[in-house]
Amino acid sequence: MARRRRRRPWYRRRAYRLTRTAVLAAALVVVGVRCDHERPGVDTAAPGSPEASEVQSAGTGSGAGGAGADSRPGPTDPGAAAREASPRQPTPSGTEAPTESAAGSPSPPPPSPADKEKAAKRPAAPRPLPRSRATRLVIPYIGVDATLIDLRLDSERRLPAPPEDEPEVAGWYADGPSPGEQGTAIAVGHLDTNTGPAVFGGLGELKRGKRVEVRRADGRTAVYKVDAIKSYEKDKFPNREVYGVRSRPELRLITCGGNYDRRTGYSGNVVVFAHLAATREPRAVADKR
Numbered sequence: 001m002a003r004r005r006r007r008r009p010w011y012r013r014r015a016y017r018l019t020r021t022a023v024l025a026a027a028l029v030v031v032g033v034r035c036d037h038e039r040p041g042v043d044t045a046a047p048g049s050p051e052a053s054e055v056q057s058a059g060t061g062s063g064a065g066g067a068g069a070d071s072r073p074g075p076t077d078p079g080a081a082a083r084e085a086s087p088r089q090p091t092p093s094g095t096e097a098p099t100e101s102a103a104g105s106p107s108p109p110p111p112s113p114a115d116k117e118k119a120a121k122r123p124a125a126p127r128p129l130p131r132s133r134a135t136r137l138v139i140p141y142i143g144v145d146a147t148l149i150d151l152r153l154d155s156e157r158r159l160p161a162p163p164e165d166e167p168e169v170a171g172w173y174a175d176g177p178s179p180g181e182q183g184t185a186i187a188v189g190h191l192d193t194n195t196g197p198a199v200f201g202g203l204g205e206l207k208r209g210k211r212v213e214v215r216r217a218d219g220r221t222a223v224y225k226v227d228a229i230k231s232y233e234k235d236k237f238p239n240r241e242v243y244g245v246r247s248r249p250e251l252r253l254i255t256c257g258g259n260y261d262r263r264t265g266y267s268g269n270v271v272v273f274a275h276l277a278a279t280r281e282p283r284a285v286a287d288k289r
Helices: 014-037 078-084 113-121 239-243 283-288
Strands: 134-139 144-151 170-173 184-188 211-216 221-233 250-261 265-280
Touching (some): 134 184, 184 239, 211 265
Antiparallel strands (some): 211 221
């Protein structure tokens, strides 16, 4: 009697295997194409770059740091950091370089009437002021009304704090931009003394949007608006973020911050970032108008 042939299970038949192979191949092609389209098409600002940074207020300690304590803001040469920064430059005509939309991609939709109305109501950015020495710093929100003295880099190309016996004055980096001038201006002051707070004792309490006024030798006043307040450890102080060149007049207020050690002083800095929001003419000129 002939032996009866056993039928193969369905999952071992040739037709099933061929079908399965075709389906898997098609799925791999679809997934590969989809993943390729999901790759980002533009580079974003790297962490630590001027475009991606947000900064806070810093300061310098005084008597509380003890004699010999390093009370300088952790930064190095502000001029070198500014020179290393590379902000996007305008074209000769004064406009920015063409974007992708000018190269053939779809252009953004035109602004709506509501957007145009908002833009019309938005105050125009003030023009940068010509050079004139800084004379006084006024921060109404924290009760600062201080004389400004000129400061320059020391032998180690670091920006020092004002003299320890003058904790009530603030220092202005004289080789940088003057108040309201194009660029990144810098003012530093002591955080405290052996007996109590110094000129920048309340700097960490400043809030975004508050006003900082800097008076000039020519009688004009540069009015800055606070953008951000942040703290940094001295060994991680972001020089380019704090000192880097910007496309508008800006101001940095720096004092000590972080933990305090009797031998080494404060461990960090507080940095306030602000931009020029308005300028005021001398009173006599304003009265004539």
